[in-house]
Amino acid sequence: MFEGRDEEDVLHLAMAAVASLAPCTAEAGYLRGEDGWVRAPDERDGAPGTDLDDQVAALGAEDGIVRVPGRNWCEAIALRPAGTTIGYLVVSAATRISDEEHFLIRALAQQTSAALGNAAGRRAEREHASALRRAHHDRGKAIAQLRESVAELEFQKSVHEGLSQASAESEEGIADMVRAFTGLPVAIEDPFGNLRVWSGPGRPDPYPEPGLVRHEQEVHSGMRRAGPVRAGSRLTCIAQHRGKVFGTISLIDPGRTAGAHEEFVLDHACVALALEMSHQRRLAETELRLRRELVEDLIIGTDDAGAYARSEAVGHDLHGPHRVVVVQWEDKPTDAVADAVGRSATGLGLKFLLGRRSGTTVLAVQGAAAPHALHEAVAEALDSGAGSVGIGGRADSPAAFPRSYEEAVRASEFRRHSSTPEGATAYDELGFYRILASGEDQRKAEEFVREWLGPLQDYDAEHHTDLVRTLSLYFDCGGNYDTAAAVLMIHRSTLRYRLGRIREVSGHDLSEPDTRLNLHVATRIWQVVDASA
CATH class of the missing domain: 3.30.450.40 (GAF domain)
Incomplete structure (x- = not known):
């Protein structure tokens, strides 16, 4: 027993x-x-x-x-x-x-x-020994799991600390840190698929531009799912914050070796990237707003000390000579014009502040304004030359900006109402028209215009004709019949008929030198006065 x-x-x-x-x-x-x-x-x-x-x-x-x-x-x-x-x-x-x-x-x-x-x-x-064995085995498993958990937490901690440090170095730092943790090349793209940052070997040259439809599909797929999404040889995560997509960050993984650790790094890097991009966008929007407000205050008048301090805050040196530039475009939205002007001015190497005023884009340019080059660059950017650029006189202090702005507006209007409305005009180039543009003796100038052009103006108003403009363009073309007819887009014989009517209505002999001079000056003054109106 x-x-x-x-x-x-x-x-x-x-x-x-x-x-x-x-x-x-x-x-x-x-x-x-x-x-x-x-x-x-x-x-x-x-x-x-x-x-x-x-x-x-x-x-x-x-x-x-x-x-x-x-x-x-x-x-x-x-x-x-x-x-x-x-x-x-x-x-x-x-x-x-x-x-x-x-x-x-x-x-x-x-x-x-x-x-x-x-x-x-x-x-x-036996039961106790079995329980001890089970406990020992469970303890071993628990210790192993604890070690794995500790190792995982240490890894996650190092990722958090690394990405926190990398965020201070902007997007390049984040990309480099992700590559260091994963060993895979990293690409950061904007919301349209354009490359912003590449870290690691194997960067394509030239970098491929994804099709718009495919890129939008990838972005929408990433927005519907939480965490990284596999798209071919890439593991991609959408950098979004408060519903706004700021770009993507991808691991280049043709061998599909990326696992849970790599996905963890990419997911947390995506959060850091979204916050960094959101922060940069807010800074850019704030700086743009401050610049616009500064330009608006400068052209309506502000104190010098406050203007200098505010310009320093947005990274622009307001000391030294500046000129105000006014840009208008006939067939383009104001936002598109302002964006094209900003990019063009940057491309020309100009140091400037950009703002808006009364439907126009306004620049405060340090030093030379390069008006003709600016017009050409903006025309190319907008794929349209139907715009005018007016440049005001030199402003050596913030107190002079309102005057330079008014001069730029007058120059732009003069250009727009001239025979060649597309292009750039500097106020300093207006010659004697500056007297009219500045408003000095304008009443006498208007009396002079009425004296020489009054009958023609009345005739045009009564019969809905365009004799004053015909005479103005005829003089601007140097009295050349063929050139004037081409500018007016009429036949040469029609021009002769109109000039005959001008002689009859005005009572002036266009062959007399003094009469021609007075009529020419009157038409030029008429252009400026009409532009100001």
Whole structure:
């Protein structure tokens, strides 16, 4: 019984030994289970029914007499290895057994109790050892998982710290940091697919321009999904902040080696990039607004000290000579014109402040303004030459900017109403027209125009003709019939007819030198006055 057997084996051995000790039969053996007494398996024929189970359960863990059909004596002996009943041995006989036989059966029960206690102890030891092994194994797994978690957290911490440091170095720093963590080339593009930053080897030259439709599909796909998105040889993440897309950052991964760590780095770099791009855009918008407000204040008048301080804040040196430039374009939106003017002025190497005023784009240019080159550059950028550029006089201090602005407006208007409205005109180039442009003696000038052109002006107003303009362009073309007719887009004979009507209506002989001079001056003054109006 004590040779490493379990409880059921011990109970079966005890039941088998009963017959050798007394003229008795072992009817059943019971062990304590979770829900009460459990009868040991018994394959013998004629085993008692469940009524015996109920009788044993009613004994309350004590010894007791029970009844078995066909037997005159039957006792359930409690098995108590340490004062606690852990089982029963049920023994019966045809007649009551002797005291000596009963003593032997009790001795067997005591040995069985000890063996059961021993078996239970060994089972408990085995279970404890098994639990220790499981705990040791679980502890090993927990330690391994903890080490993995610590390593992962340390990696994530290094990524956060690296990207935080890289963000201070702008987009280039972020791209370099991502490449350092992943070992893969990195590309940062704007929302339209144009390359902004490349870090690592293998940069394509020239860099491919993605098709608009494909690029928009990639962006929309990235916006619908959280985290990086695989697109061919690239793992791409959309840099967006508060619903605005600022660009993309991609790992160039033709071998598809990027895993969870690389995706983590790319995802967090995307957040840092979005914040950096958003910050840069806000700075640019703020600087643009400050520049526009400064230009507007300069041309309406502001104090010198405040203007100098504000110009320094936006990175422009307002000291030294400046000129105000006014740009107007006939067939383009104001925003498009302002953008083209800014890019063109930058391309020409001009140092300037850009603003807007009354539907025009206004520049405050340091030093030479390069008006003709500016007009050509803007015309190329807008794919249209239908614009005028007016340049004001020199302004040596902020107090002089309103005057330079007014001069630029007059120069621009003079250009727009001249025979060649497309191009650039500097106020300093207007010659004697500057007197009219500045408003000095304008009443006398208007009287002079009425004296020489009054009849023609009245005739034009009454008959809806254009004799004053015809005469003006005729003089501007040096009195050349062919050139004037081409500018007016009329036949040469039509021009002769109009000049004849001009002689009749005005009463002036165009062949007289003094008359021609006065009429020419009058038409030039008329151009300036009409432009100002």
